[in-house]
Amino acid sequence: MSVNLVDTSLRDGMHSVSHSFTPEQMAAVAVALDPAGLRLLEVAHGDGLGGSSFQYGFAAASDLEYVEAVVAVAERTEVAVLLLPGIGTIKMLAEARRRGAGAVRVATHCTEADISAQHIAWAREQGMTTIGFLMMSHMLEPAALAEQAALMESYGAEVVYAVDSAGALVPDGARHRVEALRDRLSVEVGFHAHNNLGCAVGNSLAAVAAGATWVDGSLRGLGAGAGNAATEVLAAALDKAGVETGADLFALMDAAEDVVAPLLPRPQIIDRASLVLGYAGVYSSFLRHTERAAEKYGVDARELLVELGRRQVVGGQEDVIIEVAAQRALAS
Amino acid sequence: MERRIGAAILGPGNIGTDLLTKLRRAEAVEVRLMAGIVADSPGLARAAAAGLDTSAEGITAVLGRDDIELVFDATAAQAHLENAPLLAAAGKRAIDLTPAAVGPYVVPAVNLEQHLERENVNMVSCGGQATIPFVHAIDRVADVSYAEIVATISSASAGPGTRQNIDHFTETTAKGIEDVGGADEAKAIIVLNPADPPILMRDTVFARVRQPDAEEIERSVSAMVTELSAYVPGVRLILCETDGNKVTVMVEIEGAGDFLPTYAGNLDIMTAAAARVGQGMAEHMLGARA
Numbered sequence: 001m002s003v004n005l006v007d008t009s010l011r012d013g014m015h016s017v018s019h020s021f022t023p024e025q026m027a028a029v030a031v032a033l034d035p036a037g038l039r040l041l042e043v044a045h046g047d048g049l050g051g052s053s054f055q056y057g058f059a060a061a062s063d064l065e066y067v068e069a070v071v072a073v074a075e076r077t078e079v080a081v082l083l084l085p086g087i088g089t090i091k092m093l094a095e096a097r098r099r100g101a102g103a104v105r106v107a108t109h110c111t112e113a114d115i116s117a118q119h120i121a122w123a124r125e126q127g128m129t130t131i132g133f134l135m136m137s138h139m140l141e142p143a144a145l146a147e148q149a150a151l152m153e154s155y156g157a158e159v160v161y162a163v164d165s166a167g168a169l170v171p172d173g174a175r176h177r178v179e180a181l182r183d184r185l186s187v188e189v190g191f192h193a194h195n196n197l198g199c200a201v202g203n204s205l206a207a208v209a210a211g212a213t214w215v216d217g218s219l220r221g222l223g224a225g226a227g228n229a230a231t232e233v234l235a236a237a238l239d240k241a242g243v244e245t246g247a248d249l250f251a252l253m254d255a256a257e258d259v260v261a262p263l264l265p266r267p268q269i270i271d272r273a274s275l276v277l278g279y280a281g282v283y284s285s286f287l288r289h290t291e292r293a294a295e296k297y298g299v300d301a302r303e304l305l306v307e308l309g310r311r312q313v314v315g316g317q318e319d320v321i322i323e324v325a326a327q328r329a330l331a332s
Numbered sequence: 333m334e335r336r337i338g339a340a341i342l343g344p345g346n347i348g349t350d351l352l353t354k355l356r357r358a359e360a361v362e363v364r365l366m367a368g369i370v371a372d373s374p375g376l377a378r379a380a381a382a383g384l385d386t387s388a389e390g391i392t393a394v395l396g397r398d399d400i401e402l403v404f405d406a407t408a409a410q411a412h413l414e415n416a417p418l419l420a421a422a423g424k425r426a427i428d429l430t431p432a433a434v435g436p437y438v439v440p441a442v443n444l445e446q447h448l449e450r451e452n453v454n455m456v457s458c459g460g461q462a463t464i465p466f467v468h469a470i471d472r473v474a475d476v477s478y479a480e481i482v483a484t485i486s487s488a489s490a491g492p493g494t495r496q497n498i499d500h501f502t503e504t505t506a507k508g509i510e511d512v513g514g515a516d517e518a519k520a521i522i523v524l525n526p527a528d529p530p531i532l533m534r535d536t537v538f539a540r541v542r543q544p545d546a547e548e549i550e551r552s553v554s555a556m557v558t559e560l561s562a563y564v565p566g567v568r569l570i571l572c573e574t575d576g577n578k579v580t581v582m583v584e585i586e587g588a589g590d591f592l593p594t595y596a597g598n599l600d601i602m603t604a605a606a607a608r609v610g611q612g613m614a615e616h617m618l619g620a621r622a
Contacts, residue, residue: 053521086498109525118497118499313525320534326571
């Protein structure tokens with residue numbers, strides 16, 4: 001059995017540093033990762049192309065500068081970008097492609113796959129590796145999730161992911177979603193984990209056992225909330241489980257320890273706020289925004305996150321954090 | 333002397349039907365015809381029941397009526413591209429609710445006065461109608477160098493037109509924020525939320541300004557809420573905050589519940605704004621004849 005291992009240190013990992021990586025830092029990480037033999041390196045603002053904003057945080061450089069910097073050094077690994085319809089556009093994707101991005105992951109909230117039709121179809125027509133990405137998939141039952149995945153397949157996606165954006169799934173939840181997608185689709189199935197409940201590697205193993213052939217990691221577990229599955233740990237665990245990744249484990253360990261670790265402002269751990277993300281089922285990217293709002297308005301970050309979970313906010317609604325924090329500050 | 337301007341609505345869908353309800357309250361406009369292209373459509377039946385002439389001949393039926401001077405196009409972009417030159421040649425004014433944008437953008441609370449004599453105006457987008465007034469309100473006192481808006485709407489209110497071409501929303505809205513709102517540079521984001529029961533439309537405007545006077549900004553934004561309320565009674569200010577040179581304004585928009593459900597404030601603001609433009613143009617036409 002073999003799977004495609006995707007590293008998203010330079011996209012999801014951007015959340016860990018509030019989108020502050022420079023193109024030079026990205027290139028350094030890519031130089032270390034490229035020889036490790038992964039399937040894709042994903043590069044962009046944490047919220048994908050066009051994500052640099054008041055709403056999601058301004059990045060240190062433009063998406064195109066990041067793509068150029070990584071493409072210049074990635075000799076054997078294909079470079080991917082993320083695109084969330086409603087934030088990024090086909091025009092932005094075309095620019096990224098012109099600069100050498102060969103793959104795209106088109107991401108929507110798990111119930112809104114139909115807003116990705118034009119982006120997926122366009123990417124596929126251009127010959128890009130085209131992947132559908134269904135976020136916050138803990139909010140949808142497996143059978144309904146599979147119907148949304150089938151829409152993405154019908155638009156031209158070659159792989160469709162169940163994405164645990166809130167890190168709210170435990171292994172059974174991951175397994176059931178992957179099984180539902182596997183049974184419904186003709187194309188391959190992927191799984192993207194977050195570690196808010198400490199289950200990122202475990203969920204990824206469960207997903208692979210259930211038939212997922214694409215899984216994601218970030219070096220040192222970088223990523224929104226408590227981060228993703230650590231690429232180097234996932235590669236080792238998959239190897240122990242008898243799953244072929246083609247990855248050079250020592251190269252991944254070195255990239256994590258020698259290149260990424262020194263770039264981190266704080267270690268990637270499951271602190272109480274990120275644990276609440278997983279527990280309350282809140283989009284992991286909300287973590288830093290919630291911490292900032294909690295500090296500014298003098299309220300408890302955990303209470304904000306629980307209230308956001310109660311309101312069923314979805315990925316992209318970072319502005320509601322400010323609204324809830326301001327209301328709580330007034331009420332107290 | 334004529335007291336009302338004869339009008340037609342092209343496109344008897346949910347938008348066209350809601351628009352009809354609003355236009356029946358517009359004193360200077362009399363909707364005389366609802367035209368579609370499907371003979372047994374429920375929208376045409378509703379219009380007939382309301383006492384209107386109806387036709388399944390689409391634009392042809394409109395062009396054949398000399399008593400119609402104002403045409404609201406609630407069809408689709410491609411159809412309006414075809415309709416626009418025909419309406420212009422027939423001397424009929426077009427208020428375009430589609431994304432075609434043949435004519436200039438009009439946002440009633442900001443620039444209606446400048447466009448009262450145009451033969452064709454465009455209603456931008458739902459997010460544009462909701463946020464451009466506030467970008468303008470900030471810009472007129474604080475000079476906006478960059479504006480960014482986030483429109484969050486309920487999934488239930490996002491129709492197939494929006495879903496199939498969501499890039500159009502982000503690109504058109506950003507352009508409207510620059511052209512009409514007055515920002516030097518703009519960005520627009522749209523988020524769909526599937527929560528049940530459906531959420532109301534909520535919009536956030538972030539602006540980077542050159543003259544951050546918090547009191548002036550708050551006064552101008554409050555005044556705009558009042559101006560917008562004249563045709564969108566369901567607009568509610570949630571937050572107006574100036575922090576350094578960054579201004580944040582959040583509003584919630586509840587629809588009037590005429591034909592569309594109240595949560596669909598994003599659709600309601602389009603029909604409310606189009607009705608306001610129709611009333612303004614009709615008053616202007618009548619005034620010129622008096």
